[in-house]
Structures are given as C-alpha cells and as structure tokens.
Amino acid sequence: MSEALELALRLAGVLAAFLVVPLLVGQVEHKAMAHMQGRVGPMYAGAFHGWAQLIADGVKFVQKEDVVPAAADRMVFKIAPAVALVPYLVAMLVIPLGPGLVGQDLDIGLFFVIAVMGAGVIGSLMGGWSSANKFSLLGGIRVAAQLMAYELPFVLAAASVAMAAGTLSLTGIVLEWSPWWLLWQGIAMFVFFVSGLAEVQRPPFDMPIADAEIVFGPYTEYGGLRFALFILAEYAGIVVLSALTAVLFLGGWRGPFDDQLGWLWTLLKTMAVAFVVIWVRVAYPRLREDQLQRFAWQVLVPLALLQLAITAAGVVMTA
Amino acid sequence: MRIPGVGLARGLALTMRQLTRRSVTAHYPDALPELPPRSRGVIALIEENCTSCMLCARECPAWCIYIDSHKDVIPATTEGGKDKTRNVLDRFAIDFSICMYCSICIEVCPFDALHWSSEFEYAELDIRELTHEKDRLREWMWTVPAPVALDPNAEPAKEIGVAQKAAEKAAEKAAERPAPEDRP
Numbered sequence: 001m002s003e004a005l006e007l008a009l010r011l012a013g014v015l016a017a018f019l020v021v022p023l024l025v026g027q028v029e030h031k032a033m034a035h036m037q038g039r040v041g042p043m044y045a046g047a048f049h050g051w052a053q054l055i056a057d058g059v060k061f062v063q064k065e066d067v068v069p070a071a072a073d074r075m076v077f078k079i080a081p082a083v084a085l086v087p088y089l090v091a092m093l094v095i096p097l098g099p100g101l102v103g104q105d106l107d108i109g110l111f112f113v114i115a116v117m118g119a120g121v122i123g124s125l126m127g128g129w130s131s132a133n134k135f136s137l138l139g140g141i142r143v144a145a146q147l148m149a150y151e152l153p154f155v156l157a158a159a160s161v162a163m164a165a166g167t168l169s170l171t172g173i174v175l176e177w178s179p180w181w182l183l184w185q186g187i188a189m190f191v192f193f194v195s196g197l198a199e200v201q202r203p204p205f206d207m208p209i210a211d212a213e214i215v216f217g218p219y220t221e222y223g224g225l226r227f228a229l230f231i232l233a234e235y236a237g238i239v240v241l242s243a244l245t246a247v248l249f250l251g252g253w254r255g256p257f258d259d260q261l262g263w264l265w266t267l268l269k270t271m272a273v274a275f276v277v278i279w280v281r282v283a284y285p286r287l288r289e290d291q292l293q294r295f296a297w298q299v300l301v302p303l304a305l306l307q308l309a310i311t312a313a314g315v316v317m318t319a
Numbered sequence: 320m321r322i323p324g325v326g327l328a329r330g331l332a333l334t335m336r337q338l339t340r341r342s343v344t345a346h347y348p349d350a351l352p353e354l355p356p357r358s359r360g361v362i363a364l365i366e367e368n369c370t371s372c373m374l375c376a377r378e379c380p381a382w383c384i385y386i387d388s389h390k391d392v393i394p395a396t397t398e399g400g401k402d403k404t405r406n407v408l409d410r411f412a413i414d415f416s417i418c419m420y421c422s423i424c425i426e427v428c429p430f431d432a433l434h435w436s437s438e439f440e441y442a443e444l445d446i447r448e449l450t451h452e453k454d455r456l457r458e459w460m461w462t463v464p465a466p467v468a469l470d471p472n473a474e475p476a477k478e479i480g481v482a483q484k485a486a487e488k489a490a491e492k493a494a495e496r497p498a499p500e501d502r503p
Contacts, residue, residue: 036334038342283330 011093014103018089021270022235023054025242028271029278030054036282057228064224071132072221080130081222081229084123087116088236095243096171098253098262109170110162113244114155117199120237121147124201124208127230128218139217142208142289143201149296150198150205156304157192160311161185161248174252181249184314187307189249191300193273196245198292200237202277204284207292242273356464358437359420361451362413363459368432371406375424375433383417384424385410385450411453416446436462 030053034041046052068074091113093103106112121143128140162168164185165176182189198205209217219230246252246269253262287295345352354360371388387410393403425433436459443449451459469476 032338035342036338038337038340038344040342040344040346043346279331279334283334284327 010103014089014093018092018236021239022232024271025238025274025278026054026235027051028275029281032275032278033282036279061225061228066224066226067221069132069221073130073132076126076130077221078226080123080127080218081226081233082123083126084120084233085229085236087120087123088233088240091116091120091240092236092243094170095240095247096174096252097266098258099171099175101253101263102171105171106169108168110158110168110173110248113170113240114158117237117240118147118151120233121199123233124218124230127222128208131218131221133221135214135216136218136220138214139208139210139220142210142214143218145289146198146201146205146208146292149293150195150300153191153296153300153304154195154199156301156308157188157195158248160188160304160307163308163311163315166315170247170252174247174254177251177254179251181251184310185249185307187303187310189245191304191307192249193241193245193276195296195300196241197277197280198296200234200241202234202238203281204287205292206286207289210286212286238274238277239270242277243270245273246270354437354439356437356467357435358439359422359435360437360439361415361435361441361459361462362418362425362456363434363436363463364411364413364453364456365432365434365460366408366411366453366457368430369408369411370430370432371408372429374427374429378423378427380421380423381417381419383414385412385414408453411456412450413456414450415441416449434460434463436460437464438462 031041031049042050042053044050045056068077094106094109094112096102096105096109124143125140125147128136128138128143131137161173164181165173167173167176201208207213209219214220219227222230243266246266250269250273252269253266255261255265258265371386373386376382376384376386386408388406388408390404391407393405395402422435425435438459441449441451
C-alpha cells in the first residue's frame with residue numbers, strides 16, 4: 001500500500017513540475033527577452049509585473065474555437081499535439097532532482113531520455129504532414145531534416161558522458177561527476193546544448209517554425225488548445241534539455257550543502273541553462289536551412305567525435 | 320587574426336548589458352506621454368469664430384468636414400434702411416474616421432475657428448461615433464494648449480503692435496477730451 005502511495009506521490013510531483021516549470025521558463029522568457037530588448041514585457045496580468053500572463057494566455061487558448069482544416073487528416077491532426085507533448089512528460093519522469101528524488105530511477109535513464117526526446121519531434125512532423133498545407137509540409141520536412149542532422153551529435157555527446165561515468169543511469173552519472181569534468185567534457189557540453197537547442201527547435205535553430213518564411217511551419221493550421229499544447233511542448237522541451245544539461249554536465253544536485261539542498265541546486269542549474277536558452281534566442285538571428293545542416297555535419301559531428309576520443313583517452317589514463 | 324566566435328560573444332554581451340539597464344519604454348496608460356504643444360491630436364472648433372465660409376470643407380482632401388448653415392435676416396435698424404443677412408451655423412462635424420490629420424482645414428481657416436488639440440484618446444467602439452458634432456468639437460477647445468512662446472529676440476506678433484497702437488490712440492483721445500463731469 002505504502003509503495004503505491006509513494007509511486008502516486010512521485011508521479012504527482014513529476015506532473016506538477018511538468019505543469020509549473022515550463023510556465024516559469026515561459027515567464028522568464030517574457031520578461032528577460034523584453035528587458036534585453038529595452039522593453040518591459042507583460043505588466044498587467046496578475047497585477048505584479050504580469051506574473052499571471054501565461055495563465056491568462058492559457059485561459060484565452062481554451063476559449064478559442066477548435067478548427068480542423070477540411071482537407072486535413074483529422075485523426076493524425078488531432079493527436080499530433082499530444083504526441084509532441086507527452087514524450088517530454090515521460091522524459092521528466094527519469095530526470096533526478098536529488099539523490100532518490102526521481103520519478104523513476106532507470107538503469108538506462110540516459111538512453112531512455114534520448115530515445116524519448118527523439119520521439120517528441122514526431123509530433124511536429126505529424127502536425128506538418130496532416131495539415132494539408134504547403135507551409136506546414138515544408139515545416140514538417142524541416143523538422144525531419146533537423147532531427148536527422150542533430151540527433152547524431154546529441155547522442156554522441158551524451159555517449160561521451162556515459163563513457164566517462166561508466167554508467168547509463170542519470171543518478172549514477174551525477175554521483176560519478178566531479179568539477180574537472182567541466183573542462184574534460186566541455187566540448188561535449190557545448191555540442192549537447194547546441195544540438196539540444198536544435199532538437200527542441202529553439203532560435204537560432206527554429207527553421208521549422210520560421211514565421212518570416214513559412215508562416216508557422218507545422219503549427220500553421222493549429223489554433224486554440226492544440227496550438228497551446230505545441231507551445232507547451234516547446235517549453236517542456238527547454239526544461240528537459242536544461243535539466244539534462246544540468247544533470248549530465250553540471251553535476252546535478254552536487255554543490256555546497258548538497259545533502260539538504262541538492263534539489264535546489266538541480267533546479268538552479270536547470271533554470272540557469274534555461275536562461276541561456278532564452279539569452280541565445282534574443283542574441284542571435286535564425287540560421288538558414290543549409291547553414292543549419294552544414295553546422296551540424298561539419299562542426300558538431302566532428303567535435304563530438306573529437307570529444308569521444310578525448311574521453312576515451314581520459315578513461316584509459318585514469319583507469 | 321580574427322578569433323572565431325568573437326561576434327557571437329559580443330552579441331551575448333550586448334543583450335546582457337541591455338538587460339541590466341532600465342528600459343526606456345513609455346508606460347503609456349499609467350503615464351501620459353509628453354506631447355509637443357503642436358501635436359495633432361484632435362481638431363477643436365470655436366463656433367463663435369466660424370462664419371460658415373466653407374473654406375475648410377472645400378479644402379479638406381478627405382472630404383470629412385460637414386457644414387450646414389442658413390442665412391438669418393437682421394431687420395434694418397433705421398427707417399428705409401437695408402436688411403442685413405448673417406450666416407448661422409447649423410451643423411459642423413468632422414468625421415475622424417476619414418480625417419488624415421493633414422491640418423489643411425486649420426491652415427485655411429481665415430477666422431481662426433479651428434485649432435489643434437493634443438488630446439488623442441477618443442477611440443470608439445462604433446465608427447459612427449467618430450463623427451464629432453460641433454458641441455463636441457467645441458468641448459475640445461478647452462484642451463487646446465497655449466501657443467508656443469516666441470524666441471527671446473523675436474519680433475513681437477503683428478496683432479500685439481496693432482493692439483498697442485489702438486490703445487495709445489485711445490489714451491491720447493481721452494487725454495484731449497475733457498472729463499465728462501466738467502461738461503456743461
């Protein structure tokens with residue numbers, strides 16, 4: 001009985017984090033981006049510096065009409081947002097917040113998370129294909145191309161950490177981590193973060209969405225709640241990417257007083273990485289589609305392979 | 320040699336520096352903007368100055384000024400004299416949904432009946448409400464700012480010279496003429 005209760009508590013915790021943290025990141029994006037551009041961002045919703053803006057947006061999205069284009073593949077069109085969103089929820093299940101503070105501690109956690117994150121992109125692809133709209137289709141194809149290009153360096157960078165730690169368990173990786181890994185695994189961290197950005201389609205790698213070129217890519221035909229789910233998936237993706245970067249490369253809950261405040265360290269590191277995601281969005285313009293591909297194959301993949309060699313050398317030497 | 324990535328780092332530094340600075344946004348609904356005295360907000364009308372000459376309505380490029388008037392007959396004051404006629408303004412309306420704020424009506428008015436006010440908050444939910452009738456245009460007159468002061472060494476306005484001359488002449492006349500109670 002108590003085991004079931006504990007499981008329920010863990011699941012509730014993960015669900016709460018899944019619903020709250022992406023909104024938090026979204027709000028930080030609203031305000032940080034505004035101030036970086038010399039604006040002030042939302043100021044009215046919730047009376048204090050617009051803290052409730054995203055809740056108000058959510059209420060607005062719920063009220064909107066649910067439109068499905070006549071020529072669309074109705075079934076696929078309707079489930080696409082869920083397919084985009086659920087994988088990130090599942091991924092959050094295995095990311096440890098502190099020692100023992102994890103939805104479900106898997107021995108192959110890293111493998112699981114990367115596999116699941118790859119599945120999230122299928123949602124966008126489904127949306128793009130089923131919308132019966134040329135812009136959606138272009139966006140969907142771009143999603144697919146981007147996934148192909150960036151999944152490889154993403155996995156290679158993650159493999160480097162797994163090699164260094166000698167385990168695929170996320171908890172195990174954090175336990176093995178030590179500060180000099182920042183240097184040793186620095187290239188992997190860069191490659192992982194950048195290809196992760198591309199994977200969750202964040203600027204400067206948001207060519208699938210590219211509102212100036214192809215309207216809104218796979219999401220062109222979506223409105224109301226389904227559109228909100230896609231946007232939520234984007235922010236959940238940021239959270240998962242940031243949490244993974246924090247856990248794999250920044251030592252997760254490791255830090256001063258980590259026996260009591262471990263969870264706080266993980267959250268702080270995650271939010272710091274999420275801030276960098278936002279920062280990069282404000283600072284850089286969108287790449288072109290061919291630049292994106294060239295960057296993946298000519299820069300990130302060689303860098304990831306180099307990192308693998310460095311890691312291998314390090315492991316052999318310290319063994 | 321240029322180090323690769325310098326531009327990228329500079330971009331990040333720039334946005335971060337901007338984040339630490341105060342934003343320069345005007346907090347409009349909370350704080351009203353400081354508009355220059357000659358801003359074109361809304362057109363005000365002094366009904367008393369208007370002679371229904373129709374110049375403004377005819378010059379308006381958008382045809383957004385509507386004027387209706389009739390002639391009033393003022394009977395002659397002396398026996399066998401001629402009756403006078405006078406224009407009476409019945410309707411003066413400006414449709415601000417058409418107006419393009421070109422200021423031609425104000426320039427062209429020979430009697431200074433039209434003025435710019437810098438009020439700009441007169442949005443409506445119904446486009447027909449944007450046609451301001453003469454009583455509403457008269458109300459805007461209270462918001463017309465005083466004319467901008469002249470430059471320190473500028474020539475005084477013509478009207479002031481004329482008024483001064485008239486005042487001096489009147490004073491001279493009063494001095495020449497004996498006081499009323501001295502008259503027999």
